[in-house]
Amino acid sequence: xxxxxxxxxxxxxxxxxxxxxxxxxxxxxxxxxxxxxxxxxxxxxxxxxxxxxxxxxxxxxxxxxxxxxxxxxxxxxxxxxxxxxxxxxxxxxxxxxxxxxxxxxxxxxxxxxxxxxxxxxxxxxxxxxxxxxxxxxxxxxxxxxxxxxxxxxxxxxxxxxxxxxxxxxxxxxxxxxxxxxxxxxxxxxxxxxxxxxxxxxxxxxxxxxxxxxxxxxxxxxxxxxxxxxxxxxxxxxxxxxxxxxxxxxxxxxxxxxxxxxxxxxxxxxxxxxxxxxxxxxxxxxxxxxxxxxxxxxxxxxxxxxxxxxxxxxxxxxxxxxxxxxxxxxxxxxxxxxxxxxxxxxxxxxxxxxxxxxxxxxxxxxxxxxxxxxxxxxxxxxxxxxxxxxxxxxxxxxxxxxxxxxxxxxxxxxxxxxxxxxxxxxxxxxxxxxxxxxxxxxxxxxxxxxxxxxxxxxxxxxxxxxxxxxxxxxxxxxxxxxxxxxx
Numbered sequence: 001x002x003x004x005x006x007x008x009x010x011x012x013x014x015x016x017x018x019x020x021x022x023x024x025x026x027x028x029x030x031x032x033x034x035x036x037x038x039x040x041x042x043x044x045x046x047x048x049x050x051x052x053x054x055x056x057x058x059x060x061x062x063x064x065x066x067x068x069x070x071x072x073x074x075x076x077x078x079x080x081x082x083x084x085x086x087x088x089x090x091x092x093x094x095x096x097x098x099x100x101x102x103x104x105x106x107x108x109x110x111x112x113x114x115x116x117x118x119x120x121x122x123x124x125x126x127x128x129x130x131x132x133x134x135x136x137x138x139x140x141x142x143x144x145x146x147x148x149x150x151x152x153x154x155x156x157x158x159x160x161x162x163x164x165x166x167x168x169x170x171x172x173x174x175x176x177x178x179x180x181x182x183x184x185x186x187x188x189x190x191x192x193x194x195x196x197x198x199x200x201x202x203x204x205x206x207x208x209x210x211x212x213x214x215x216x217x218x219x220x221x222x223x224x225x226x227x228x229x230x231x232x233x234x235x236x237x238x239x240x241x242x243x244x245x246x247x248x249x250x251x252x253x254x255x256x257x258x259x260x261x262x263x264x265x266x267x268x269x270x271x272x273x274x275x276x277x278x279x280x281x282x283x284x285x286x287x288x289x290x291x292x293x294x295x296x297x298x299x300x301x302x303x304x305x306x307x308x309x310x311x312x313x314x315x316x317x318x319x320x321x322x323x324x325x326x327x328x329x330x331x332x333x334x335x336x337x338x339x340x341x342x343x344x345x346x347x348x349x350x351x352x353x354x355x356x357x358x359x360x361x362x363x364x365x366x367x368x369x370x371x372x373x374x375x376x377x378x379x380x381x382x383x384x385x386x387x388x389x390x391x392x393x394x395x396x397x398x399x400x401x402x403x404x405x406x407x408x409x410x411x412x413x414x415x416x417x418x419x420x421x422x423x424x425x426x427x428x429x430x431x432x433x434x435x436x437x438x439x440x441x442x443x444x445x446x447x448x449x450x451x452x453x454x455x456x457x458x459x460x461x462x463x464x465x466x467x468x469x470x471x472x473x474x475x476x477x478x479x480x481x482x483x484x485x486x
Contacts, residue, residue, distance in 0.1 A: 059415055064358075085412070113371035176221070176287075223280060364401070387438075429453075
């Protein structure tokens with residue numbers, strides 16, 4: 001049913017894994033010196049200190065990976081900026097990425113593209129997982145709005161591929177309990193728990209809880225968000241008039257003693273300002289916080305990541321409150337991906353909150369084939385090619401993602417910790433080739449000096465309102481704790 005995922009890994013996959021030029025982060029962290037046993041240090045070796053509050057370790061964190069083409073070949077080519085970028089990732093003790101697509105070969109896929117999707121039906125070849133692992137990534141988030149673009153079958157094939165490769169992943173599973181559980185990465189610096197969830201997801205992708213008399217629903221670990229609206233007195237009066245004019249489409253009334261108006265399916269409450277109000281589902285919050293507390297008792301460090309499109313330049317109040325709750329429950333760091341754009345960084349109680357790390361790999365214009373539904377959206381005939389679809393969607397690169405440099409400029413965040421406390425943060429600017437042709441656009445490299453300075457300056461500006469001071473040093477953004485007062 002699942003092609004090579006039901007069998008032993010194919011010769012191509014296994015051969016690629018056995019010939020990686022350098023060990024991945026997780027492999028390197030657990031390597032035993034030649035001639036030594038697992039139970040004793042090598043002769044003459046210093047005694048290792050057990051992980052604890054004084055252990056120094058580091059994490060390389062990036063945002064979204066929509067990776068639909070092989071990229072490992074750039075390391076062996078004359079591309080020093082790609083090689084140097086990979087070195088940054090491999091030098092960390094662990095590295096995390098948001099895998100925002102399914103990975104399978106259509107020749108081995110017996111499912112179909114679902115009617116609901118995350119804005120596009122994202123899929124790539126399974127070999128790109130080899131590339132990401134070879135680059136050093138050891139923690140993969142699977143909870144996002146593309147988890148079930150190709151249904152539960154696509155989700156299962158992707159998860160089984162990662163399992164067969166020994167990659168730690170979290171955020172999706174056979175029921176809500178499994179999707180909520182942490183993945184655990186064992187390193188010499190300590191045990192890292194990894195928890196992934198999403199506030200941005202398709203309704204059908206939400207995993208369901210099991211009952212004694214009913215199996216749970218496979219899918220993503222979802223944190224439901226309800227958005228309501230409020231309006232000041234003047235705006236509220238205008239909306240009441242509009243509701244009356246729309247007749248059946250709008251009505252004014254009172255609910256719970258508070259004045260409200262319903263207009264075009266939205267309820268607006270009279271309030272002190274004009275804007276939206278986000279409310280997180282209490283049961284989802286309790287479940288996730290319980291998993292964080294459990295992970296903290298079973299691991300040395302806890303990395304929490306959320307796929308959250310609602311992370312705006314100034315984080316909404318509900319998001320900041322929730323991120324801090326996760327830190328208070330035991331998270332070492334809270335990392336958001338999803339907006340495809342950089343957002344600010346907050347240091348809360350000595351632990352970093354990244355409100356969005358933008359894109360890491362953004363190859364969303366070379367998926368071929370694509371479902372009929374996508375061609376239908378743009379009025380294209382059955383004879384249209386994938387290139388015609390992307391030309392129509394992005395108007396030959398003059399609108400949408402390809403037309404905006406910010407979607408192709410980001411950072412690799414490398415927080416260094418002592419135990420669970422942040423001691424230094426380095427931010428390595430990367431660029432994804434916005435001006436490159438479609439066949440090459442979206443592949444990351446360290447940014448050149450001028451572009452890198454622009455990226456870090458943007459991040460400095462976004463982080464300042466959150467009380468975080470970042471400086472630009474030797475091509476890298478740096479945060480260090482303030483020196484104690486004399």
